[in-house]
Amino acid sequence: MDEMQEIMEDFLVEAFEMIEQIDQDLVELESNPDDLDLLNKIFRVAHTIKGSGSFLNLDVLTKLTHHMEDVLNKARKGELKITADIMDVILESVDMMKALLENIRDNGTDITDDIDINPVVAKLDAISQGKNLSEVSETNNDSSNSQKEETVEVADEDELTEEDYANMSPEEIEAEIERLIQKRAEEDRARREAKKKQQAQNQEKNSNNSDEKKEPKKESKPETPAPVESKPKTAPKQEAKKSVPAKKVSTVEQTIRVDVNRLDNLMNLIGELVLSKNRLIKIYNDVEERYEGEHFLDELNQVVSSISIVTTDLQIAVMKTRMLQIGKVFNKFPRVVRDLSRELGKKVKLIIKGEETELDKSIIEEIGDPLMHMIRNSVDHGIEPPEERIKLGKPEEGIIELKAYNEGNQIVIEIADDGKGMDPEVLKQKALEKGIISEKEADMMSDKEAFMLIFKAGFSTAAKVTNVSGRGVGMDVVKTNVEKLNGIIEVDSVPGKGSVFKIKIPLTLAIIQALLVSAQEELFAVPLANVIETVRITLEDISTVEGKSVLKLRDEVLPLVNMSDIFKIEKILGINQYLYVVVLGVGASKVGLIVDGLIGQEEIVIKSLGEYLKGIKGIAGATIRGDGKVTLIVDVAALMQLAKDTHSKTIVTASVETKKKKEKPEDYVILVVDDSNTDRKIMKNAIKPLGFTIKEATNGEEALNIIKNDSNIDAALVDIEMPKMDGYTLAQEIRKYNRFKNLPLIAVTSRTTKSDRVRGVEVGMNEYITKPYTPEYLANVLKRNLKLS
Amino acid sequence: MSEQLQNIVKQQQEQTQAPSREEKDDNIIQLVGFIVGNEEFAVPILSIQEIIKPIEWTKVPFTPDFVLGVFNLRGNVLPLIDLRKKFNAPQAEFDDDVRFIVIKVGDELAGFVIDRLTEALRIDSNTILPPPDTSMERDAIIEGIARKDDRIITILKINLLLKADNE
Numbered sequence: 001m002d003e004m005q006e007i008m009e010d011f012l013v014e015a016f017e018m019i020e021q022i023d024q025d026l027v028e029l030e031s032n033p034d035d036l037d038l039l040n041k042i043f044r045v046a047h048t049i050k051g052s053g054s055f056l057n058l059d060v061l062t063k064l065t066h067h068m069e070d071v072l073n074k075a076r077k078g079e080l081k082i083t084a085d086i087m088d089v090i091l092e093s094v095d096m097m098k099a100l101l102e103n104i105r106d107n108g109t110d111i112t113d114d115i116d117i118n119p120v121v122a123k124l125d126a127i128s129q130g131k132n133l134s135e136v137s138e139t140n141n142d143s144s145n146s147q148k149e150e151t152v153e154v155a156d157e158d159e160l161t162e163e164d165y166a167n168m169s170p171e172e173i174e175a176e177i178e179r180l181i182q183k184r185a186e187e188d189r190a191r192r193e194a195k196k197k198q199q200a201q202n203q204e205k206n207s208n209n210s211d212e213k214k215e216p217k218k219e220s221k222p223e224t225p226a227p228v229e230s231k232p233k234t235a236p237k238q239e240a241k242k243s244v245p246a247k248k249v250s251t252v253e254q255t256i257r258v259d260v261n262r263l264d265n266l267m268n269l270i271g272e273l274v275l276s277k278n279r280l281i282k283i284y285n286d287v288e289e290r291y292e293g294e295h296f297l298d299e300l301n302q303v304v305s306s307i308s309i310v311t312t313d314l315q316i317a318v319m320k321t322r323m324l325q326i327g328k329v330f331n332k333f334p335r336v337v338r339d340l341s342r343e344l345g346k347k348v349k350l351i352i353k354g355e356e357t358e359l360d361k362s363i364i365e366e367i368g369d370p371l372m373h374m375i376r377n378s379v380d381h382g383i384e385p386p387e388e389r390i391k392l393g394k395p396e397e398g399i400i401e402l403k404a405y406n407e408g409n410q411i412v413i414e415i416a417d418d419g420k421g422m423d424p425e426v427l428k429q430k431a432l433e434k435g436i437i438s439e440k441e442a443d444m445m446s447d448k449e450a451f452m453l454i455f456k457a458g459f460s461t462a463a464k465v466t467n468v469s470g471r472g473v474g475m476d477v478v479k480t481n482v483e484k485l486n487g488i489i490e491v492d493s494v495p496g497k498g499s500v501f502k503i504k505i506p507l508t509l510a511i512i513q514a515l516l517v518s519a520q521e522e523l524f525a526v527p528l529a530n531v532i533e534t535v536r537i538t539l540e541d542i543s544t545v546e547g548k549s550v551l552k553l554r555d556e557v558l559p560l561v562n563m564s565d566i567f568k569i570e571k572i573l574g575i576n577q578y579l580y581v582v583v584l585g586v587g588a589s590k591v592g593l594i595v596d597g598l599i600g601q602e603e604i605v606i607k608s609l610g611e612y613l614k615g616i617k618g619i620a621g622a623t624i625r626g627d628g629k630v631t632l633i634v635d636v637a638a639l640m641q642l643a644k645d646t647h648s649k650t651i652v653t654a655s656v657e658t659k660k661k662k663e664k665p666e667d668y669v670i671l672v673v674d675d676s677n678t679d680r681k682i683m684k685n686a687i688k689p690l691g692f693t694i695k696e697a698t699n700g701e702e703a704l705n706i707i708k709n710d711s712n713i714d715a716a717l718v719d720i721e722m723p724k725m726d727g728y729t730l731a732q733e734i735r736k737y738n739r740f741k742n743l744p745l746i747a748v749t750s751r752t753t754k755s756d757r758v759r760g761v762e763v764g765m766n767e768y769i770t771k772p773y774t775p776e777y778l779a780n781v782l783k784r785n786l787k788l789s
Numbered sequence: 790m791s792e793q794l795q796n797i798v799k800q801q802q803e804q805t806q807a808p809s810r811e812e813k814d815d816n817i818i819q820l821v822g823f824i825v826g827n828e829e830f831a832v833p834i835l836s837i838q839e840i841i842k843p844i845e846w847t848k849v850p851f852t853p854d855f856v857l858g859v860f861n862l863r864g865n866v867l868p869l870i871d872l873r874k875k876f877n878a879p880q881a882e883f884d885d886d887v888r889f890i891v892i893k894v895g896d897e898l899a900g901f902v903i904d905r906l907t908e909a910l911r912i913d914s915n916t917i918l919p920p921p922d923t924s925m926e927r928d929a930i931i932e933g934i935a936r937k938d939d940r941i942i943t944i945l946k947i948n949l950l951l952k953a954d955n956e
Contacts, residue, residue, distance in 0.1 A: 272864055522848060567850035609849070609859060611897045612868045612951060616851050622859055622866040630847040630861050 011052045012105050013257070018045045019098055020331055026091060027334040033082040043072040049097065053110075060110040061100045064117045067124040068093050074128050084342070089123045091335070096120055260361065263322050270318050271605035274511060275624050277311045278602070280304055282626030315511060319360070326404045326413070327355030329368045333375055333402060340379045347397040348383050354404040359411055363485055363505060367413070370481040374415050374501055375400065377475065382419030382499055392496070394418065410529060411507055416500040422493040424450035431459060440546060444557050451491035452588035455479040479588055483637035486512075486529050489588045504529070512606065514623075514633065516599035517582060519563035520573055521738055523631045525604050525623055530636040532583040532590065534598055539579065551581060551592045558583060558592040561643040566618065572739040586637045593643070596738060606633060618642050665691030668786060669712050672696050673703040673730070674719035674748070679771075683717050683748060686775035687782055700725025704733050707740065715744040715785055717778075718765070720751050728763045735764035744785035748778070816914050820935075822907035822942055823890065826878025829942045830903075831910055831935065836947045838891040838898060840906065843883050860900060862891060870950075871902040894951045901950070910937060917944065
């Protein structure tokens, strides 16, 4: 029983693979009805499915494919000319075959109430018989004739044996198999001899090879009952059932099937490796600083870089195993375009380019639907009816070009049509009417932004609603889907000339390039695919439109939001002269995100936050950085949604207000750090006359805790020699926090050498005062650093 | 070979998932006790993956305040839940006794901040009292109350501890 199950699974996998190809072949066939190769290919699919189907007792499927085979066989023999009407019926039957196969996959049987094959079977019969009566005379040339005759014979014999099996007793079947094997063996022998002779004739290596290759192909084309001449040992069962030819064709490629889970697993492991690599690089950098000039560094460097190269290569290699050609998705579109254009009375030609471009499997699975919708949209709204096109002096047949190509770490899918294009003004008017945008927004909108309006929910430009598109739900769904893949959509259009849609998506989803930014003290990783650019602006560059902050960047107006506002992070940093803006793009929209710092670019591995924290708005997951800390990854699409809610003018001012006003000297808090009670007293006495509030700490560790927990400290006087944590380390630790970047740190020490001073500057001391000092001097230095006159 | 391994792993998983089955025979369950605030709590010993000293964590926006954030446990990102905040216990600085208990339910892992560990407990399941019959929200995650000497130990339902209740 298990064996049967296995065969069934193999059959389904194979059948679906063949069917994927068949749609495209059929459409192609319509334009080249005499292409014998194509016909044979299609015939073979029907034939193979019929053969395996009958073996697996799938009667309905067998019946359907049997009738399809009849029609195709006639066409193959030239007795039947494939017209558009016949093609419709064939396509219908292919659809039905698909439906049946899906049903088999889901329910294990082809018997279902939902699918009635009889009408289609009747139509197929009518086609094959109708032509039979008129017995069209042969129009094809001789060479193909001889080949065809052979196939007729063969096919007939096939049919015969096929039906016989059902009635045979096991013994008879055994005998029949025996007979077939013997026949095969004889044929093989004859063929081998023939081949030997041929080989003798052709001495050159080249021709030898090509002969060997050609031979089996030629054989398998005309669908012989037992076409496997290279492997006469194949199990008799398989020989009798003629599913073999297709299998033989596929074994020419050197492939194995692997469970996707295994690949996912492998990808996870590689992810771990990438993290470890990042960590290794970080450690190396630390070590390099400390042991500069040491000999072992060279060696370490070599190891680290070789590991990092190998890891990257390995990552790419594993990524590639998960890659599928986008042709898998593109294959269905010729059929879609054909059906649609017939339905709409338009003439459309679909040109596909770059179907060999590869994408991660998970993306391939997601990209199909949005693409389908955009293509339908292009046929429905883009391409004009033939009369109109002729009037406009365009060729009657419209062209839609579907292209895929790589661009850096991204793949670009382009859908271009030569139809009527879009008029930005019309789009704006429409959006205004529907209340999607305001008058003012419309005025400020560039053409590019206007094109993006079609992706807004509730926007549909089609004057009349067809069942194809134009329900006003489509394009915004496209946008959402593309956003889910971290992709971007770009639109360009010239009225009267056509439109170009570009979808840019990252190659893979598991390991990505990210830009690390900081919001206050916290770090976030932003997928680089969504980062369009980063700019540094000043407060004056921010303008206000309808009470909202915007940034005019070249010819665009970007809404501005502060990352700290979005994630409700408490603002502890003062305002700097410059602001950093990360321009984010998702799907069709853009936003300027104000961050407090740009850290850099890094390769990160996406990890889930787990069940407990799933579904947090604006967070796509987390990654572990080189230092072992967890950094959250921003979900840019969700972030932009959040940005809409947060978008207000209080963008930068909020943090100013939180800073307390300091007017009186008592408002200033000075931390005095020294392990010697006497020294602390001297310092206190020196600054007491100024009236400041004074706090004390006896070592670096204590001081650090006070500063961290009481952010009201305005300046610190720090001794260098202290137990637990010295002054240098203290300064270093303090400077690690963004919010203490500008905290005045004044070293007060008896270390007077130049190298001590240099060290002081290095760790971030603002001033360096050597003991002994006059009280006035200390007071003045302190006042200067607090910017008090 | 790999099948054997898988079998062993499977057996182990079954053991961890159904810890009570074996123990029922002698009615003894093994727990790990710990202090949060002024009370002693306990969770089944087999639900604990490990106990670690506090390490750095990363804040996560839009979470209740008892979710401190996430931390890195050997390459896995786990949520960190402060039981003191969750149980409204008085807040104190992290001292040397504070630990993160990493608890596993099914495939989910999470870290919980506790004030200090007490001991591994062996308790007769017959002596465990049902939770007090109040409508207090906190009591929903109580499995039962155990007594040992004169201590009262609250046994927690680990599966509810790990359920996201982000109200």
